[in-house]
Amino acid sequence: MTIKECYDRMNGSYEEAKSRLMMDSMIERFVFKFLDDSTMENLRKAIAQGDIAVSFREAHTLTGVAANLAFTELQKAASDLTEQLRPLQSPADAELMAGVEKAYGIVVDAIRTYQAEK
Numbered sequence: 022m023t024i025k026e027c028y029d030r031m032n033g034s035y036e037e038a039k040s041r042l043m044m045d046s047m048i049e050r051f052v053f054k055f056l057d058d059s060t061m062e063n064l065r066k067a068i069a070q071g072d073i074a075v076s077f078r079e080a081h082t083l084t085g086v087a088a089n090l091a092f093t094e095l096q097k098a099a100s101d102l103t104e105q106l107r108p109l110q111s112p113a114d115a116e117l118m119a120g121v122e123k124a125y126g127i128v129v130d131a132i133r134t135y136q137a138e139k
Contacts, residue, residue: 022138024048028091031131032124037091051090052132060086061125068113076113077106083121087128095124 024045028035035048042048064079080103087096098120105114 022135024052024135027052027131027135030134031092031128032094033128034091034093037093041089041091053136055086055090055092056129056132056136058086061121064121068118071112073106073109073112077103077109080106080113080121083125092124092128095121095128098124 022030025035028038038048039045042051060079060083064076064083067075067079080099084096084099084103087093087099098117102113102117102121105111105117
């Protein structure tokens with residue numbers, strides 16, 4: 022599998038990542054670093070604790086990370102959750118969080134498959 026095929030598998034935009042990071046080796050480096058990012062776990066914890074402000078911050082951070090790496094589907098799902106949380110008045114919508122979980126799982130699975138084949 023190539024890094025482009027990895028992006029295809031995760032419904033991301035390889036072309037956007039390439040325009041930002043220039044070289045496949047740089048894309049790969051940051052894609053692999055994503056696996057160590059704690060934002061998703063922090064988001065899960067904040068939602069479980071009912072902490073709306075931290076949930077918003079973590080969803081917003083995940084949106085930015087996904088945008089920077091051109092993980093298109095994850096960015097959209099995280100952005101939808103961020104906007105729902107933005108007024109800081111109600112907890113995370115379960116359906117929106119399920120969308121984030123699904124998109125996140127797809128990204129992580131694609132990266133791990135790419136990493137295993139490398």
